[in-house]
């Protein structure tokens with residue numbers, strides 16, 4: 001067990017608690033997802049031993065492999081945070097508890113068709129693009145409601161909220177404020193869609209200030225990522 005991993009995890013958790021206190025929020029309503037992409041399954045196991053119960057991955061193949069290797073960690077939740085491809089929907093659905101990156105009806109329909117049974121449900125978030133670049137993942141804020149209405153009709157998906165990555169070219173606080181407005185818009189269609197997945201290593205305090213309920217924190221906890229395989 002690497003001491004520095006536990007120290008980094010504790011330090012991040014202390015900063016989460018401090019940011020929540022500053023915002024007058026209960027840290028208990030904030031889920032800290034540790035992003036383990038590119039790291040080996042052994043690191044995920046160490047995190048589990050330190051009490052981590054939610055991890056995030058952004059590539060289907062890597063997710064499927066790691067979850068398979070760590071199948072005995074039944075209490076561990078796996079979050080898919082990468083761009084989802086329709087031809088991988090079945091494998092994504094089989095390996096994840098929450099998909100954060102639903103940004104078009106085609107991927108929602110593919111995930112719905114991949115349901116193991118008609119009465120199963122998969123938690124999903126609608127990813128919002130906070131940049132002006134349509135090539136970045138996410139639906140534009142203006143197209144969020146029409147997408148939500150279409151996705152809400154798919155019986156095996158449960159819309160829990162919104163997800164976004166802050167644009168590099170803008171202060172995160174301003175971007176996350178716009179995300180909070182999108183989250184409020186979404187609740188006019190899905191009243192209990194209360195989750196906001198926002199905040200990474202460098203901007204999670206701002207995300208907490210803007211109401212984030214799910215933080216996706218990688219390097220600040222895991223240390224630098226190995227080069228992409």
Ligand SMILES: *Cc1c(COP(=O)(O)O)cnc(C)c1O
Pocket residue numbers: 035037058081082165199200201202216217218219220
């Ligand atoms: C990699 C990644 C993160 C974590 O980023 P860090 O800067 O390492 O905290 C969060 N969200 C998404 C969508 C990612 O791809």
